[in-house]
Protein backbone atom coordinates (compact mmCIF):
# COMPACT_ATOMS: atom_id res chain seq x y z
CA UNK A 1 0.00 0.00 0.00
CA UNK A 2 1.54 3.29 -1.09
CA UNK A 3 0.10 6.43 0.47
CA UNK A 4 0.66 10.16 0.11
CA UNK A 5 -0.24 12.37 3.06
CA UNK A 6 -1.18 15.92 2.12
CA UNK A 7 -1.99 18.72 4.52
CA UNK A 8 -0.50 21.90 5.95
CA UNK A 9 2.32 21.88 8.53
CA UNK A 10 0.88 21.01 11.92
CA UNK A 11 -2.11 19.08 10.50
CA UNK A 12 -0.99 15.86 12.19
CA UNK A 13 0.55 14.06 9.19
CA UNK A 14 3.52 12.82 11.23
CA UNK A 15 1.39 11.46 14.07
CA UNK A 16 -1.02 9.68 11.75
CA UNK A 17 1.78 8.37 9.50
CA UNK A 18 3.45 6.73 12.50
CA UNK A 19 0.15 5.03 13.38
CA UNK A 20 -0.29 3.79 9.79
CA UNK A 21 3.31 2.56 9.78
CA UNK A 22 2.66 0.46 12.87
CA UNK A 23 -0.71 -0.83 11.64
CA UNK A 24 0.24 -1.82 8.10
CA UNK A 25 3.96 -2.58 8.42
CA UNK A 26 4.79 0.00 5.77
CA UNK A 27 7.49 2.66 6.00
CA UNK A 28 6.90 6.29 6.93
CA UNK A 29 9.05 8.50 4.74
CA UNK A 30 9.27 12.03 6.10
CA UNK A 31 11.47 14.23 3.91
CA UNK A 32 11.52 16.76 6.79
CA UNK A 33 12.95 14.11 9.16
CA UNK A 34 15.47 13.05 6.52
CA UNK A 35 16.61 16.65 6.07
CA UNK A 36 16.85 17.22 9.84
CA UNK A 37 19.08 14.11 10.04
CA UNK A 38 21.30 15.59 7.29
CA UNK A 39 21.49 18.91 9.19
CA UNK A 40 22.43 17.06 12.39
CA UNK A 41 25.10 15.06 10.56
CA UNK A 42 26.53 18.29 9.07
CA UNK A 43 26.49 16.83 5.53
CA UNK A 44 26.63 18.93 2.33
CA UNK A 45 22.88 18.48 1.89
CA UNK A 46 22.31 19.46 5.52
CA UNK A 47 24.36 22.63 5.14
CA UNK A 48 22.45 23.64 2.01
CA UNK A 49 19.06 22.84 3.55
CA UNK A 50 19.47 24.40 7.00
CA UNK A 51 19.01 28.09 6.22
CA UNK A 52 16.05 27.38 3.93
CA UNK A 53 14.37 25.20 6.57
CA UNK A 54 14.98 27.79 9.29
CA UNK A 55 13.31 30.39 7.08
CA UNK A 56 10.33 28.11 6.36
CA UNK A 57 11.23 27.89 2.67
CA UNK A 58 11.29 24.81 0.47
CA UNK A 59 14.53 22.95 -0.22
CA UNK A 60 15.29 22.60 -3.98
CA UNK A 61 13.45 19.77 -5.76
CA UNK A 62 16.68 18.25 -7.12
CA UNK A 63 17.96 17.49 -3.58
CA UNK A 64 14.64 16.17 -2.37
CA UNK A 65 13.84 13.98 -5.36
CA UNK A 66 17.16 12.13 -5.41
CA UNK A 67 16.96 11.64 -1.61
CA UNK A 68 13.45 10.23 -2.00
CA UNK A 69 14.33 8.01 -4.94
CA UNK A 70 16.98 6.10 -3.02
CA UNK A 71 14.87 5.96 0.16
CA UNK A 72 11.91 4.38 -1.64
CA UNK A 73 14.12 1.50 -2.77
CA UNK A 74 15.17 0.49 0.75
CA UNK A 75 13.95 -2.97 1.88
CA UNK A 76 11.53 -1.54 4.48
CA UNK A 77 9.52 0.05 1.65
CA UNK A 78 8.91 -3.29 -0.08
CA UNK A 79 5.40 -3.68 1.41
CA UNK A 80 4.60 -0.02 0.92
CA UNK A 81 5.29 3.50 2.12
CA UNK A 82 3.64 6.61 3.44
CA UNK A 83 4.99 9.85 2.01
CA UNK A 84 4.79 12.51 4.71
CA UNK A 85 5.85 15.95 3.47
CA UNK A 86 6.57 14.84 -0.10
CA UNK A 87 5.66 15.77 -2.80
CA UNK A 88 5.34 19.45 -1.94
CA UNK A 89 5.36 20.90 -5.47
CA UNK A 90 3.84 19.80 -8.77
CA UNK A 91 7.41 19.38 -10.12
CA UNK A 92 8.12 16.93 -7.27
CA UNK A 93 4.88 15.05 -8.01
CA UNK A 94 5.83 14.75 -11.69
CA UNK A 95 9.31 13.53 -10.73
CA UNK A 96 7.71 11.00 -8.35
CA UNK A 97 5.52 9.68 -11.19
CA UNK A 98 8.64 9.05 -13.26
CA UNK A 99 10.44 7.29 -10.36
CA UNK A 100 7.41 5.11 -9.56
CA UNK A 101 6.89 4.14 -13.22
CA UNK A 102 10.53 3.08 -13.38
CA UNK A 103 10.05 0.93 -10.26
CA UNK A 104 6.66 -0.43 -11.50
CA UNK A 105 4.89 0.97 -8.46
CA UNK A 106 1.98 3.34 -7.99
CA UNK A 107 0.20 5.48 -5.42
CA UNK A 108 -2.96 3.81 -4.05
CA UNK A 109 -4.45 6.75 -2.19
CA UNK A 110 -3.84 10.39 -1.26
CA UNK A 111 -5.01 11.30 2.24
CA UNK A 112 -5.79 15.00 2.52
CA UNK A 113 -5.75 16.10 6.16
CA UNK A 114 -7.88 19.22 6.45
CA UNK A 115 -7.52 21.69 9.34
CA UNK A 116 -8.52 25.29 10.11
CA UNK A 117 -5.51 27.50 9.42
CA UNK A 118 -6.19 29.46 12.64
CA UNK A 119 -5.39 26.36 14.70
CA UNK A 120 -2.06 25.65 13.05
CA UNK A 121 0.18 28.32 14.61
CA UNK A 122 -0.84 27.23 18.14
CA UNK A 123 -0.42 23.55 17.34
CA UNK A 124 3.02 24.08 15.82
CA UNK A 125 4.30 26.43 18.53
CA UNK A 126 3.33 23.84 21.20
CA UNK A 127 5.03 20.83 19.58
CA UNK A 128 7.92 19.00 21.22
CA UNK A 129 9.24 15.45 21.16
CA UNK A 130 11.25 13.03 23.22
CA UNK A 131 14.93 13.32 22.35
CA UNK A 132 15.41 9.59 22.96
CA UNK A 133 12.46 7.75 21.37
CA UNK A 134 10.91 10.51 19.24
CA UNK A 135 7.43 10.31 20.85
CA UNK A 136 5.57 13.52 20.02
CA UNK A 137 3.75 15.81 22.44
CA UNK A 138 2.07 19.20 22.57
CA UNK A 139 2.12 21.72 25.45
CA UNK A 140 -1.65 22.20 25.20
CA UNK A 141 -3.28 19.24 23.50
CA UNK A 142 -0.96 16.38 24.50
CA UNK A 143 1.35 17.11 27.44
CA UNK A 144 3.37 14.29 29.04
CA UNK A 145 1.43 12.47 31.80
CA UNK A 146 4.17 13.15 34.33
CA UNK A 147 5.90 16.54 34.03
CA UNK A 148 9.05 16.43 31.89
CA UNK A 149 9.01 12.64 31.60
CA UNK A 150 8.37 10.79 28.34
CA UNK A 151 5.25 8.58 28.61
CA UNK A 152 6.85 5.91 26.44
CA UNK A 153 10.50 5.63 27.45
CA UNK A 154 10.78 7.67 30.68
CA UNK A 155 13.46 9.98 29.27
CA UNK A 156 13.66 13.54 30.63
CA UNK A 157 15.16 15.07 27.50
CA UNK A 158 12.97 16.75 24.93
CA UNK A 159 13.57 18.67 21.73
CA UNK A 160 11.73 21.34 19.78
CA UNK A 161 12.21 21.82 16.04
CA UNK A 162 14.13 24.98 15.10
CA UNK A 163 11.40 25.89 12.58
CA UNK A 164 8.45 25.37 14.96
CA UNK A 165 7.97 29.03 15.83
CA UNK A 166 5.31 31.59 14.96
CA UNK A 167 7.56 33.60 12.58
CA UNK A 168 8.45 30.59 10.44
CA UNK A 169 4.91 29.20 10.43
CA UNK A 170 3.73 32.08 8.25
CA UNK A 171 6.26 31.32 5.50
CA UNK A 172 5.62 27.58 5.79
CA UNK A 173 1.90 28.20 5.30
CA UNK A 174 2.55 30.49 2.34
CA UNK A 175 4.75 27.80 0.76
CA UNK A 176 1.96 25.28 1.41
CA UNK A 177 -0.74 27.44 -0.18
CA UNK A 178 1.28 28.44 -3.23
CA UNK A 179 3.31 25.32 -3.94
CA UNK A 180 1.61 22.33 -2.34
CA UNK A 181 -2.15 22.95 -2.64
CA UNK A 182 -2.00 22.72 -6.47
CA UNK A 183 -1.22 19.02 -5.89
CA UNK A 184 -4.84 18.43 -5.00
CA UNK A 185 -6.27 18.88 -8.54
CA UNK A 186 -3.13 17.10 -9.85
CA UNK A 187 -3.94 13.96 -7.86
CA UNK A 188 -7.74 14.19 -8.08
CA UNK A 189 -7.36 13.49 -11.78
CA UNK A 190 -5.21 10.40 -11.23
CA UNK A 191 -5.91 8.56 -7.97
CA UNK A 192 -8.37 8.26 -5.11
CA UNK A 193 -8.15 11.33 -2.84
CA UNK A 194 -9.76 10.99 0.60
CA UNK A 195 -10.53 14.07 2.71
CA UNK A 196 -9.94 13.59 6.44
CA UNK A 197 -11.15 15.96 9.17
CA UNK A 198 -7.88 16.83 10.91
CA UNK A 199 -9.68 18.98 13.52
CA UNK A 200 -11.20 15.88 15.17
CA UNK A 201 -9.47 14.28 18.20
CA UNK A 202 -6.40 12.19 17.24
CA UNK A 203 -8.12 8.79 17.70
CA UNK A 204 -11.09 9.90 15.62
CA UNK A 205 -8.78 11.03 12.84
CA UNK A 206 -7.15 7.58 12.95
CA UNK A 207 -10.65 6.03 12.76
CA UNK A 208 -11.49 8.01 9.62
CA UNK A 209 -8.17 6.96 8.08
CA UNK A 210 -8.80 3.31 8.98
CA UNK A 211 -12.18 3.33 7.24
CA UNK A 212 -10.61 4.91 4.17
CA UNK A 213 -7.85 2.30 4.15
CA UNK A 214 -10.42 -0.53 4.37
CA UNK A 215 -12.13 0.93 1.30
CA UNK A 216 -8.82 1.26 -0.55
CA UNK A 217 -7.88 -2.33 0.30
CA UNK A 218 -11.20 -3.57 -1.10
CA UNK A 219 -10.67 -1.60 -4.29
CA UNK A 220 -7.07 -2.75 -4.77
CA UNK A 221 -8.03 -6.41 -4.23
CA UNK A 222 -10.70 -6.28 -6.96
Ligand code: AMP
Nearest residue numbers: 031032052053057058059064085086088
Ligand atom coordinates in the same frame (compact mmCIF):
# COMPACT_ATOMS: atom_id res chain seq x y z
P1 AMP B 1 8.35 19.08 7.57
O1 AMP B 1 9.04 18.29 8.64
O2 AMP B 1 7.68 18.21 6.53
O3 AMP B 1 7.44 20.15 8.11
O4 AMP B 1 9.51 19.85 6.76
C1 AMP B 1 10.34 20.80 7.40
C2 AMP B 1 11.07 21.63 6.35
O5 AMP B 1 11.89 20.77 5.54
C3 AMP B 1 10.17 22.35 5.34
O6 AMP B 1 9.69 23.59 5.84
C4 AMP B 1 11.12 22.52 4.16
O7 AMP B 1 12.06 23.55 4.39
C5 AMP B 1 11.89 21.20 4.18
N1 AMP B 1 11.21 20.15 3.38
C6 AMP B 1 10.67 18.97 3.83
N2 AMP B 1 10.14 18.25 2.83
C7 AMP B 1 10.35 18.98 1.71
C8 AMP B 1 10.00 18.79 0.34
N3 AMP B 1 9.33 17.70 -0.07
N4 AMP B 1 10.37 19.76 -0.54
C9 AMP B 1 11.04 20.86 -0.16
N5 AMP B 1 11.37 21.13 1.12
C10 AMP B 1 11.03 20.19 2.06
